[in-house]
Amino acid sequence: MANRNCELCSGQASLYCPSDNAFLCYTCDSKVHCANFLVARHVRSLICPNCRKTDGKRFSGAGVPSPSTLFCRDCSPPKISSGEAADVVDDDDDSLSSSSSCISSTGDAAEDAAEMTSSSISKRAKMADVRRRERNSRSTVVVDLKVEGILVNWCKKMGVVEERDYGKVVNMAVELLSGCLDGITVWPFRVSLAASFWVAIRVCGSRSLSSAASTCQDLRRLEQISGVPAKLILATEAKLARVIKRRRSREDHEEGWAEC
Incomplete structure (x- = not known):
């Protein structure tokens, strides 16, 4: 050809x-x-x-x-017989053994490097996790302080809570807000905050919300202060009550099992 x-x-x-x-x-x-x-x-x-x-x-x-x-039959290299192959193997034993020791030492070094790398990665991951937790805790503290500041401001504007009772109202509202956010995910944060505050001032407020007229009046006042419609506050209050009831029932059930 x-x-x-x-x-x-x-x-x-x-x-x-x-x-x-x-x-x-x-x-x-x-x-x-x-x-x-x-x-x-x-x-x-x-x-x-x-x-x-x-x-x-x-x-x-x-x-x-x-x-x-690739080569045709005529051009293909001759096959090596078993005896010739054995001679080649014997001649190369020393070089193979030295290569093996080199490979072994290289493998050990690679394993050590891999262990060091894995250890350093693990340490970095742990440090990153600690820093992330610290950031989350700091952000949580900042958020809690902002929420408490808003609640104290609402107490002052509502005028139905004595100043000495601000702490009780704020603490209860924050606790209720936690339950509200855990159990009710469909309401915006401000709606949950207003409903939690409404329940807290009704329970802890030193000035009793006795009459229906005063209750309605105070609810309208909270609507103006918080910007949340009164209907939403009442609807969230009802859902919040059910969430608290389920939580208390679960806690009582767990305490009963613990006693057993």
Whole structure:
């Protein structure tokens, strides 16, 4: 066979594809026959890189055939007999043993490095977790202080709580707010805050909300101060009462099991 060049890049051809009627090098063959599974099924004939002949060796699929199949029968290197192979192995024992010791020491070093890396990563993760918790605790304190400031301001504006009772009202409202946020996720924060404050001033307020008229009046006052509609405050109050009831029931149940 005459020396043929690749149809695409004009380099030395390494195979012939009858389906495409084209001589190709391995690089161009990979580009052409890796396009899709249909063209990858084309059966190609190998060209011996030594004598430039084909002896019927064929392959299909994407990728380059193994090096042992590239040469024709006449140009293939002779196989090494078992005795010759044994001699080669014996001659290389020393180099292999030295290489093994080198590889072993390298492996030990790699393991030590991996352990050090794992340890450092673990330490960094723990430190990051501690810093995240500290940030969360600081942000929680800031949020609590802001909420308490809002509640104290509402107490002053409502005028139904004595100044000495501000602390009791604020503490109860914050506790109720926690239960409100845990059990009721559909209401906005300000609605939950207003409902919690409303329950707290009714329970802890030194000035009794005796009559229905005064209760309605105070509710309207809270609506103006908080910006939350009175209907929403009452609806959230009812839901909050159910949440507190379920929580108390669960706590009583857990205490009963603990006593058993």
